[in-house]
Amino acid sequence: MRTARRKARTMPLPVLRRLPGYHHAVAGFRGQGREWVSSQTLGRALGLTSSTVRQDLSHLDLAGTAKRGYPVGELDAVLRDRLGSARTHRVVIVGAGMLGSALAEHGELATHGFRPVAILDRDPERVGQTVGGLTVKPIEGLGRVVKSTRAELGVVAVPSTSAQAVADLLVAAGVRGLLNLSYANLRVPPRTHVVNARFLAGLQELVLLGKGSGVRGP
Amino acid sequence: MRTARRKARTMPLPVLRRLPGYHHAVAGFRGQGREWVSSQTLGRALGLTSSTVRQDLSHLDLAGTAKRGYPVGELDAVLRDRLGSARTHRVVIVGAGMLGSALAEHGELATHGFRPVAILDRDPERVGQTVGGLTVKPIEGLGRVVKSTRAELGVVAVPSTSAQAVADLLVAAGVRGLLNLSYANLRVPPRTHVVNARFLAGLQELVLLGKGSGVRGP
DNA sequence: TAGATTGTTAATCGATTAACAATC
DNA sequence: TAGATTGTTAATCGATTAACAATC
Structure with missing residues (x-):
């Protein structure tokens, strides 16, 4: 596994359109107190393959961890930032x-x-x-x-x-x-x-x- | 120009999703009393290239005419039929x-x-x-x-x-x-x-x- | 007729999926 | 350690666009 590149600059439109869906799913896992979520689990929640999920998340400023997946809290924060949930x-x-x-x-x-x-x-x-x-x-x-x-x-x-x-x-x-x-x-x-x-x-x-x-x- | 094949059997999902947009545009032209509409004009109305429009309409049971375009009344009827506007x-x-x-x-x-x-x-x-x-x-x-x-x-x-x-x-x-x-x-x-x-x-x-x-x- | 526009094939583009080394 | 999972490259798939002969 190579080091995650910092800050993907661009994002394909289909990926961008899926971000709200990721956000909703991740917020749900977070509410359950879950700490890690795999690309497979996210894929099931959104109706995507785990491969697509990993490709999508590679556009975010975040790294997953082998054997565990992605940190739910961080993922939630990154998505909220992108989606501007904290701004008005x-x-x-x-x-x-x-x-x-x-x-x-x-x-x-x-x-x-x-x-x-x-x-x-x-x-x-x-x-x-x-x-x-x-x-x-x-x-x-x-x-x-x-x-x-x-x-x-x-x-x-x-x-x-x-x-x-x-x-x-x-x-x-x-x-x-x-x-x-x-x-x-x-x-x-x-x-x-x-x-x-x-x-x-x-x-x-x-x-x-x-x-x-x-x-x-x- | 070869003869239009009768009844396209299948339709790609992106095309299917655009049918409501075609329907709205065509209904508008019909309301204006227009009889023919070209792929270029439809493309402008929907934000598509004329090429995409011709590909899309080739999935419908309808033929255009060189130099004139597509007959608005027929197009409207075909779209309404597909979209089930006449059924409940x-x-x-x-x-x-x-x-x-x-x-x-x-x-x-x-x-x-x-x-x-x-x-x-x-x-x-x-x-x-x-x-x-x-x-x-x-x-x-x-x-x-x-x-x-x-x-x-x-x-x-x-x-x-x-x-x-x-x-x-x-x-x-x-x-x-x-x-x-x-x-x-x-x-x-x-x-x-x-x-x-x-x-x-x-x-x-x-x-x-x-x-x-x-x-x-x- | 000359020119505009279709219908269709082929080329291009881009998204998704598969595969797999890295690694925790 | 062994096995699960990431990150990434390459392959595949499919949609869009370009091109053009047919033709009205």
Whole structure:
């Protein structure tokens, strides 16, 4: 076993996407008081081969130990650092319907470093109401709100018909990343990122997978 | 240009995952009254190369035409057929918090063929309340409810700490696919499918992407 | 006709898996 | 010590992209 190289500089996108999964699993093992975890055990928890796990973890600033595996506490710390769980990430939510409100009031956000700092809506009926301790503001104020709250991230929680317009506003307001909860395909300029968490597309994917015939591969 | 082969039998997973995106884009073009759409235009809408689009669409039972592209109406019909938009897919929602309730009341579900047929919760306070026209039922009745409603799909809309337990119940009750909205990594038996739509993991992914340094590739 | 665009094959790229020496 | 497990290299697998003849 060669010495672990310090600080991997780059990380493939698939690996990056798995980090939240590792984090959840490791936090669980830590909660159980476990001190070491092997690549095989982690693989079982995430549905990956032990080989993939070792390749993935080689991108982190951490070394495992032969015969024991990876130190749970350290792994948890490294993952939390990468995922920014200890920092505060300000999130502005557009759409104060049930979905946006659910996000604003979701308890698990805070424990991972995310803080909803504003929620806005187009509907005058909703403006002024209180959601998760925040007063719903009119969408027209988005630019000012993003500036004054220094929000880094925006959540698109509006119907798919207005999603692109909202995305454009958020980009113009200067957020660096968008979480898209709508069914729309959002287009944003190169320096901005979009991550989709689309439950409707997810349900459709399940329908396609369920057909059995129709899917190839592993 | 050779004749299109009828009925592609299999479809790679990445292609399958892009079908909802194609569907949304094509529905948009159709709404504009457009009759033809090229692979290049579709690629722009989805953030793909025209080459990838042509490869993807070759898996569908449909032929394009040189110089014009793909017929929007036919493409829409083929996609709707694949995605099951015309059939009814019964969905049982576990968790009647704001997130589960948002799903139950979400208007876009019905237009794509998904029908919430039951919503359940562990909390006695919530049991009996009405959400989206459904009466919240106690979680203990899950097996009976799935049977009587003939639900095919289950939504896990509970805190991550109870997510695996809920997944186990849904699998035991016989649903064929799970939409996971929680942060947990769900483990299910081989014949069951899980699709994640995890907003918290999505926000974390945005943080990782935002670091700029740290990501490799395209 | 000339030019744009498909459908398909082949090349490239990159992720996953396998294999195994190092080593605890 | 013997055996389990890492870290890493190489092989494999599969997805994306490029290229181009067919053709509308």
